[in-house]
Amino acid sequence: MHLSPGHLRVVLILALLQDLQIRPQKDIFRAHLERDLRLCPACFAGQRWQCEEIFEAIAEPSDWSKLLKGIALLFDRREIYFLHSNEGSQLVAKRKANGQSYRNVDSLRREFLEMAERPGGFHLCHGGRGTPRFVSYLEQRGHEAATIWYYMMHSVTPLLMQELFLLDFPVPRSYGACGLTHFQAYAGHTLSHNAAGEDLRLEIARQVLQLSLKLTFGFADFRLFLTDLTADNLAFDEPSQRVLLIDLDSVVLVDAAAPLGNAQKYEPLPGDGFTFDVKEFCGGQQLDANVYQACRLLKDFLLQDLANGRLELLLDQCVRCDDATCDMRFQQAYDLIKLLEELLDRRRD
Numbered sequence: 001m002h003l004s005p006g007h008l009r010v011v012l013i014l015a016l017l018q019d020l021q022i023r024p025q026k027d028i029f030r031a032h033l034e035r036d037l038r039l040c041p042a043c044f045a046g047q048r049w050q051c052e053e054i055f056e057a058i059a060e061p062s063d064w065s066k067l068l069k070g071i072a073l074l075f076d077r078r079e080i081y082f083l084h085s086n087e088g089s090q091l092v093a094k095r096k097a098n099g100q101s102y103r104n105v106d107s108l109r110r111e112f113l114e115m116a117e118r119p120g121g122f123h124l125c126h127g128g129r130g131t132p133r134f135v136s137y138l139e140q141r142g143h144e145a146a147t148i149w150y151y152m153m154h155s156v157t158p159l160l161m162q163e164l165f166l167l168d169f170p171v172p173r174s175y176g177a178c179g180l181t182h183f184q185a186y187a188g189h190t191l192s193h194n195a196a197g198e199d200l201r202l203e204i205a206r207q208v209l210q211l212s213l214k215l216t217f218g219f220a221d222f223r224l225f226l227t228d229l230t231a232d233n234l235a236f237d238e239p240s241q242r243v244l245l246i247d248l249d250s251v252v253l254v255d256a257a258a259p260l261g262n263a264q265k266y267e268p269l270p271g272d273g274f275t276f277d278v279k280e281f282c283g284g285q286q287l288d289a290n291v292y293q294a295c296r297l298l299k300d301f302l303l304q305d306l307a308n309g310r311l312e313l314l315l316d317q318c319v320r321c322d323d324a325t326c327d328m329r330f331q332q333a334y335d336l337i338k339l340l341e342e343l344l345d346r347r348r349d
Contacts (some may be wrong), residue, residue, distance in 0.1 A: 023262075025083070026055040029181060029327040032095060036179025040102045042146040044179045053179035057075040059084045090186035092172075094134055096155040101303065108149040116155070117278045120307075121228065122156040123226070123252045125282035133255050138163070151177075158182040160224075160248040169221050170211055171245050172237075187244040191302065192231035198306060199347050204236060205298050207243040209333050212294035213310040213320060221257040221326055225281050226250060227274060227291035231301055265321060265328050266292045288321075295319045295336070296330065 022030075033051055037044050061083065079095035102108045117123050126132040138148045138159065147237035151159045161184060165174045173185040188194075196204060211234075213221035215224040226233075228250035235246050262300035266289040274293055281287060295318035303311065317325065326332065 009225075010079055011021055013347050017174060022028060026058050027063055029055050029058070029178065032097070032181050035097075039100065039179075040108070040146065040150055042105060043102070043108075043150040044147065045145070046147070047176070047178055050176050052181055054175055054178065057087075058084050060090075079181075089235045091175060091183055093183050094184050096157075096179040098154065101153070102146075102150065105146045105149065107145065108153065112153050114148055120151060120250055122279075123278055125252065125278075132133070133257060134222060134253060137222070138233055146176070147239070155180060156180075156251065157248045160251065164219075164245075164248075166232060167213065169219075169245070170207070170242055171248075172235075183211040184246075187235035187246050188233060188237045190232050191234045191236060191243075194236050199344065200236075201302055201306070202340050202344050202347075203241075205302050206344070207339055208234065208294050208297060208302070209291070209340075211243060211245065211339050212290035213330070213333055216288070216290045218254075218256065221255065223250040223256050223286075225254065225287060225289050226293065227252060227276060229274070229290065229297065231297060249292070252278060254281060256286075264288075265326070268292075280290075291329040291333045292319065292321070294330045295332070298336075308343070311336075311343070314339060 005143050019308050029051075033044065033047070033181070058117040071270075079093075079097060081093040083091050083093060085091060113126075124132055124134060126134075135145065135148050135152075139145055142161065148159065151157075158174075160260040161171055162174040162177070163184065164171045171184075175185070177183070191204065194204075215226060226245075226248075228247070233242050233245065233247040233250075236242075237244050251290070264280070264287050266285070266287055268277075269277065274296075276289065281289070287339055299309075299319055301313040303315065314332060314336050318329050318336065320326075321332070
C-alpha cells in the first residue's frame with residue numbers, strides 16, 4: 001500500500017504526538033545527554049549531577065507545544081527549545097547536535113590544534129603546538145580539559161557563555177551545559193524583531209557600542225572579536241533593560257598577553273557583509289573590528305531613520321574611518337556614547 005504525501009504527513013504527525021505524549025521533556029534531554037556521553041565519555045561525565053538538577057527544574061510543556069516543536073524539527077534542524085522552569089521563569093535550550101566521537105583527549109587536542117581556520121565559527125589564535133593559555137585559564141576555572149577541547153571544536157557557546165556571565169558581561173544567565181545542549185535564560189526578542197520607540201532605540205544603541213568596547217578589551221588578557229555582530233544575535237531583556245549577546249559561536253579569541261603589535265584599524269575586504277582576515281585578528285593588534293560592526297548596525301538598521309545631523313555624521317565617520325580624519329574607531333565610539341547619553345538626558349527633562 002502506498003500512502004500519498006498528505007497521508008504520510010498525517011501518519012508521521014500522529015506517531016510523533018504519541019511519542020511525545022509518552023516521553024516527558026526532561027527524558028528527551030536525558031536521552032540527548034546519553035547520546036553525547038557516547039560521543040565523548042570523558043568530556044561530559046562530570047556534568048551528570050548538574051544536568052539532573054536542570055532537567056528536574058524544567059516544567060513539562062503541553063502536548064500541543066511538544067507537537068509543534070516536533071513538527072518544526074522535521075523541517076528545521078535547529079534544536080532550540082523555549083521552556084519554563086517549575087518556578088515560572090523562561091529559559092532556552094540550544095542544542096548543536098553535530099559532534100564527532102572521541103575516545104581520548106589527546107586525539108581531540110591534536111585535531112583542534114591542526115585544524116585550519118574556520119571563518120564563521122570559533123577560532124582561537126595560538127602559536128605553536130603547546131597548550132594555549134586560554135585552555136589553561138579555563139582549567140583553572142574548574143573545567144575539564146576534555147570538555148574544553150570538545151566545545152572549542154564543535155560549539156564554544158557553552159564555555160564562553162558561562163564564563164562571560166560569571167564575569168558580568170551582558171549575556172543571558174547560563175544555567176549550565178549538558179553535553180551539546182546549553183541552557184540559558186530567555187533574553188527577550190532579538191533586535192531584529194524588537195519594535196522599539198526612538199528613546200529605547202537610543203538606549204539600545206548606547207549599550208551596543210559599550211558592548212563592542214567591552215568585548216574588545218575582554219577579560220584576563222583575552223580579547224573577543226565577534227564576526228557576526230548582528231541584530232539576530234542581540235536581544236533586549238525588558239526586565240533588566242539590558243542588551244544581551246545571545247550567541248557566541250562566531251568568535252575570534254586573541255591572547256593579548258602574547259607579544260603585541262601596534263593598534264590597527266579594521267579595513268573591510270571586498271564582499272558583502274562583514275568581511276575579515278583571521279590573520280589580521282590574530283596579529284596581536286588592538287583591532288577596532290567590533291566597533292566597526294556596531295556602528296554599521298546602528299547606521300544601517302537601528303538608527304537609520306533618526307533625524308539628527310550630528311549623530312548621522314559620527315556614525316558615518318565611524319563606519320568609513322577615512323585615513324585623513326580617523327586613526328582608529330575607538331574615539332568615534334566614545335563620542336557616540338557621549339552624544340547618545342546627551343540625547344537621552346534631553347528627552348528625560
